[in-house]
Amino acid sequence: MELTTILFYLFALVTVGAAAVMVFSKNIVHSAFALMFSLIGVAALYVLLYADFLAAAQLLVYVGGILILILFGVMLTSQGLTVDYKSTTVNLLPAALLSITAAALLIFAFTTTKWIVSTPVDRDETVYDLGMLLMGDYILAFIVVGVLLLITIIGAILMSTRLITQTGKTD
Amino acid sequence: MEYSIMEWLSDPGLVHFLIVSAMLFSLGLMAVLSQRNVIMVLMGVELILNSANINFIAFSRFTELSLDGHMIALFVIIIAAAEAAVALAIVLNVYNRFKTINLDEISTMKG
Numbered sequence: 001m002e003l004t005t006i007l008f009y010l011f012a013l014v015t016v017g018a019a020a021v022m023v024f025s026k027n028i029v030h031s032a033f034a035l036m037f038s039l040i041g042v043a044a045l046y047v048l049l050y051a052d053f054l055a056a057a058q059l060l061v062y063v064g065g066i067l068i069l070i071l072f073g074v075m076l077t078s079q080g081l082t083v084d085y086k087s088t089t090v091n092l093l094p095a096a097l098l099s100i101t102a103a104a105l106l107i108f109a110f111t112t113t114k115w116i117v118s119t120p121v122d123r124d125e126t127v128y129d130l131g132m133l134l135m136g137d138y139i140l141a142f143i144v145v146g147v148l149l150l151i152t153i154i155g156a157i158l159m160s161t162r163l164i165t166q167t168g169k170t171d
Numbered sequence: 172m173e174y175s176i177m178e179w180l181s182d183p184g185l186v187h188f189l190i191v192s193a194m195l196f197s198l199g200l201m202a203v204l205s206q207r208n209v210i211m212v213l214m215g216v217e218l219i220l221n222s223a224n225i226n227f228i229a230f231s232r233f234t235e236l237s238l239d240g241h242m243i244a245l246f247v248i249i250i251a252a253a254e255a256a257v258a259l260a261i262v263l264n265v266y267n268r269f270k271t272i273n274l275d276e277i278s279t280m281k282g
Contacts, residue, residue, distance in 0.1 A: 145250070
């Protein structure tokens with residue numbers, strides 16, 4: 001067994017296992033922390049796929065940003081620990097059936113297709129090439145995404161300030 | 172298939188990563204369909220986006236789609252960040268108005 005094989009199985013197990021804990025956990029805070037382990041496992045899989053910059057971006061944006069946002073959402077909308085699992089989980093059997101069917105179909109399609117696999121190029125780093133692409137072929141998408149992020153910030157600020165003035169007025 | 176199954180298991184290639192992403196996708200689908208807490212549904216959407224990203228990067232390593240897959244995955248991460256920010260702002264507004272974040276009880280659109 002090579003080291004990369006062992007690492008692949010380790011991180012795949014961490015990713016899928018933590019995702020399963022996230023979905024089936026009764027406590028939403030436990031779910032958020034399980035999601036953190038799942039995202040870290042995905043970042044490790046990126047490293048195994050020679051995508052160093054994307055692994056760093058995953059750690060910074062998902063684990064450092066989105067997860068903190070979700071934890072704040074949990075804390076600001078907390079209804080105490082009185083809400084039980086049964087009332088927040090519906091359609092358990094049809095949902096399980098549908099997702100197991102989806103997984104089986106996807107895995108069947110992935111394993112039976114003859115992929116045209118090229119021999120992987122061993123790269124040292126992707127940052128230089130990604131930067132060249134970002135400033136070359138993808139410059140329009142880059143600028144559009146920048147504008148999108150600006151609109152997002154303005155929209156989020158607008159919504160949360162409206163929240164404050166409304167509560168000030170009604171309550 | 173000429174290889175033995177052990178040989179196939181001991182050499183992780185494209186299909187192994189695709190299977191991991193299929194499992195992540197189905198778990199995210201399970202969260203979106205069965206949970207009635209808005210934040211749990213959002214976490215399920217994040218899982219689905221991550222599984223798509225694993226697919227893009229696995230294809231960009233093992234097939235001809237070289238660095239273009241990395242670029243698409245990068246844009247997916249950026250848009251996921253924007254989506255999470257706006258969705259959390261909407262959830263806080265909804266919680267302020269309805270005093271609940273159970274999706275089944277949020278049933279009116281105006282007033």
